Amino acid sequence: MAGPERVAAVAPRFIELEVLESQQLSPHVRRVTLGGDEVSAMTPQGYDQWFRFFMRRDGQDELRVPTSPATWFPQYLAMREQQRPWVRNYTVRDFRLEAGELDIDFVCHEDPGPGAAWAMAAQRGERAVLLDEGLLYNDDGLEGAVLVVGDESALPAIAGICGSLDEGSRGVAVIEVGHRDDIQRFDRPAGVDVRWVERGAARAGDSALEELRGLSIDAGLGYAYSAGEQRLATGTRRHLVRERAVDKSRITFTGYWKLGASYVS
Numbered sequence: 001m002a003g004p005e006r007v008a009a010v011a012p013r014f015i016e017l018e019v020l021e022s023q024q025l026s027p028h029v030r031r032v033t034l035g036g037d038e039v040s041a042m043t044p045q046g047y048d049q050w051f052r053f054f055m056r057r058d059g060q061d062e063l064r065v066p067t068s069p070a071t072w073f074p075q076y077l078a079m080r081e082q083q084r085p086w087v088r089n090y091t092v093r094d095f096r097l098e099a100g101e102l103d104i105d106f107v108c109h110e111d112p113g114p115g116a117a118w119a120m121a122a123q124r125g126e127r128a129v130l131l132d133e134g135l136l137y138n139d140d141g142l143e144g145a146v147l148v149v150g151d152e153s154a155l156p157a158i159a160g161i162c163g164s165l166d167e168g169s170r171g172v173a174v175i176e177v178g179h180r181d182d183i184q185r186f187d188r189p190a191g192v193d194v195r196w197v198e199r200g201a202a203r204a205g206d207s208a209l210e211e212l213r214g215l216s217i218d219a220g221l222g223y224a225y226s227a228g229e230q231r232l233a234t235g236t237r238r239h240l241v242r243e244r245a246v247d248k249s250r251i252t253f254t255g256y257w258k259l260g261a262s263y264v265s
Contacts, residue, residue: 003252009134010043012069019126020101022119026182028152030108030119031093034128035101042102042130044095046164047137048157048227053104054129055086055118065129072131088115089133089256091156107153109178113257136254137161137225144222146171146192149212149236151204151228152182153256161225162188172215176208176232204259205232212239223250230255 017034025031052072056063064083066075076084093103106119122128137157139146146169150158158173163186165171170191177183178199188194195215197207209232224246226236233253240246 003249004138004140006133007045007047007135007138009132010045011041012132012134013041014065014067014069015039015042015130015132017102017128017130019122019124019128021124022122024108025105025184027179028107028109028177028182029155029184030106030116032104032106032119032122033101034104035099037100039100039102040097042095042132044092044097045135047135047161048225049092049135049160050089050133050157051092052131052133053088053090053115054131055088055115056127057084057086057114060085063127063129069131085129086114086118088113090115091154092160093156105156136227136252138252139223142222142250144220145218147217147221147224147240148173149208149224149226149228149232150174151176151199151208151232152178153229154227155182155184157227159184159186162186162192162194165189165192170218172217174208174211174215176205176211176228204229205235208232209235209239212236213243217244221246221250224252226251226253228256230258 015038017036020035021033023031054065063085066072090104093105095102106116108116148158148161167189169189173194176197176199180198183196195211197211199207224240226233233255237251237253
């Protein structure tokens with residue numbers, strides 16, 4: 001049985017933004033604040049609201065994007081290769097609709113991918129475009145405790161989820177980071193226990209999976225969500241199904257990236 005279907009975006013459209021500020025929050029996380037008149041056209045849905053993010057490549061004199069939200073990918077493929085923008089998926093870290101602003105957190109390492117490289121180089125006034133895709137998180141009204149597992153690439157999603165849960169919610173969030181200084185504070189219900197795990201020299205995802213295996217999970221687990229490195233997401237699901245007898249219909253998992261590859265589509 002398949003897991004919950006994603007929650008669709010509300011009236012998705014291309015939203016044009018410009019960079020307002022860029023700051024290094026921690027050793028591996030850079031936050032870019034974007035704004036513009038069109039931000040108010042995006043409906044905040046909370047949780048892990050994600051979007052396609054279109055960025056200008058080095059050497060391009062302007063940002064060109066498709067025109068149709070429904071058929072953007074065929075249009076993208078039809079563009080001349082030298083005119084295509086970078087396209088990556090990101091999660092809203094914070095909305096300030098009255099100010100017309102939103103924050104995106106980028107994970108930046110020594111050998112940055114296109115998105116991180118763009119974030120580190122982005123200057124005030126740089127244009128970007130996003131296309132809202134809605135939510136992957138969907139507990140479909142299931143009762144019981146919540147389990148959330150991810151790495152630093154899933155931090156915006158986990159923070160959004162924890163900040164959107166009802167105050168009476170209970171559960172556990174396991175978050176693996178590369179360095180203890182990448183730990184962030186975020187709102188969460190008092191009944192949600194956040195377990196931070198520092199990766200150190202271990203392979204990405206292994207430390208979080210080890211923490212998960214040692215957890216005493218509430219027998220009333222209602223829903224589980226895992227995101228981040230592909231092996232971590234699939235490993236979480238495999239462990240819950242095989243070792244904890246959790247029904248697949250209660251699990252959402254998604255690989256944001258894959259170790260050794262630049263992008264997971």
